[in-house]
Amino acid sequence: DSGVTQTPKHLITATGQRVTLRCSPRSGDLSVYWYQQSLDQGLQFLIQYYNGEERAKGNILERFSAQQFPDLHSELNLSSLELGDSALYFCASSNLGLAGNNEQFFGPGTRLTVL
């Protein structure tokens, strides 16, 4: 158990809909990262928050947004969903703001299926 929790575990929805994925980092970790993993794309970095502020942005679509709250939990909002958004979404946390110099602890993921 990494100490990172994600809810829900599974999510099935229809195209055009909007969903919210939730992540609670390990106790004491200030950084939260979001990743998308699909079969043909591998693990893709989406966005990072550090202590409530956006820190780095990856290949995140404009239809997607995220935030980190004062209690450090984070939410990833996905809107106008398309079939291609079906993937595993992982949240990870670390105690530093620099991605390379510290290990990231990954949650169990949310499997999103868009029908």
Place this chain on the structure above:
Amino acid sequence: SQKIEQNSEALNIQEGKTATLTCNYTNYSPAYLQWYRQDPGRGPVFLLLIRENEKEKRKERLKVTFDTTLKQSLFHITASQPADSATYLCALDVDTGRRALTFGSGTRLQVQP
């Protein structure tokens, strides 16, 4: 364009042998390189981190080398066991203020008993 290459073909070895996985990268100058293990349907688990000024790092049966001239990292598992069967991912900090990790696509290791 920036690229990380890991052998997409599965690596099959016999129990007790040493598994060697390769991570090659181009157009990066990473300060750090990390290796993760991922089991099907689960989140990656951190294994080792190696810095650009370190040639080699060890942890129990694991060994990682980092050659910044060749732009290559090798990941070794000695005395491999069936429980080592998983996908192994390498990850580099992208040179944008060192604020993001870019992952390779991973190599699946299968250790036969």
